[in-house]
Amino acid sequence: MAESALLQVHGLGHSFGAVKVLSNVNLEVPHGGLVGLIGPNGSGKTTLFNLISGYIHPRVGEVRFEGRSMAGVPVEGRSRGGLVRTFQTPRVFESMTVLENIMAGCAKAGGAGMLAEMFALPGARRARREMQEAAGEVCARFKLWALRNEPTRTLPAGQRRVLEIARAVVGRPRLLMLDEPSSGLNDADVRALEHWIGQLRDDGIAVLLVSHDMDLMGVVDTVHLLYNGELLVSGDMSTLQADPRVRDVYLGA
Ligand SMILES: Nc1ncnc2c1ncn2[C@@H]1O[C@H](COP(=O)(O)OP(=O)(O)OP(=O)(O)O)[C@@H](O)[C@H]1O
Numbered sequence: 001m002a003e004s005a006l007l008q009v010h011g012l013g014h015s016f017g018a019v020k021v022l023s024n025v026n027l028e029v030p031h032g033g034l035v036g037l038i039g040p041n042g043s044g045k046t047t048l049f050n051l052i053s054g055y056i057h058p059r060v061g062e063v064r065f066e067g068r069s070m071a072g073v074p075v076e077g078r079s080r081g082g083l084v085r086t087f088q089t090p091r092v093f094e095s096m097t098v099l100e101n102i103m104a105g106c107a108k109a110g111g112a113g114m115l116a117e118m119f120a121l122p123g124a125r126r127a128r129r130e131m132q133e134a135a136g137e138v139c140a141r142f143k144l145w146a147l148r149n150e151p152t153r154t155l156p157a158g159q160r161r162v163l164e165i166a167r168a169v170v171g172r173p174r175l176l177m178l179d180e181p182s183s184g185l186n187d188a189d190v191r192a193l194e195h196w197i198g199q200l201r202d203d204g205i206a207v208l209l210v211s212h213d214m215d216l217m218g219v220v221d222t223v224h225l226l227y228n229g230e231l232l233v234s235g236d237m238s239t240l241q242a243d244p245r246v247r248d249v250y251l252g253a
């Protein structure tokens, strides 16, 4: 039997009150694979991310990660296990520096509160030094080193997105879910983002990418079109672009 995919979503459905938002969603992300999710506004992409990452719990269906059911596993447990997501609106600690934000990614279970706690414990100095080293290495790799001591609120949009990815990467995810990382970015920033997503692939990190930017979607192997809460078409990018249903409900819109 073939090895199971890193992420498996089976028959997932969700409603908010009486409003059905997702129904019978099935998708997989292979180990180290790049998978895309497109769909019109309100089609349920972020809700699917929230279900996979554990912010909300499915009414029906199942999320499995590394062969294990995620039912009952909280957000922090999933994140510690390597299932990490970013948000449509960047969530960074504005008053912290770039390097401190990346260090916060080392303590991914609890963010700033966890950091403070760790520093109060015996052996904290060594833990802090190790975190600093790991964060410094990732900071340099993502070309943020020159900005490491800048307060995060001064960063332009493109570098803010890169910082979010760097902060996730320092925690060694197996799967990184990116919710519209290209929104609000100019063409050069989107090209840079494409480069960094390629680097994730080289690092063996699987990616589930939501984006409205069709050029950026060129980086993924498989794309799923979500429409009214259902996966309507799946395939590689050229298959999707040639499919009349995709043109009707999405590209032509
Ligand atoms: N917490 C909530 N309570 C009630 N309805 C919600 C909630 N979150 C999302 N919805 C609704 O669920 C539907 C899907 O929303 P969702 O944010 O998942 O779409 P999306 O595909 O991410 O859209 P966008 O492209 O605009 O980001 C929408 O109709 C939205 O209004």
Ligand SMILES: [Mg+2]
Pocket (backbone or CB within 6 Å): 045, 046, 047, 088
């Ligand atoms: Mg969304």
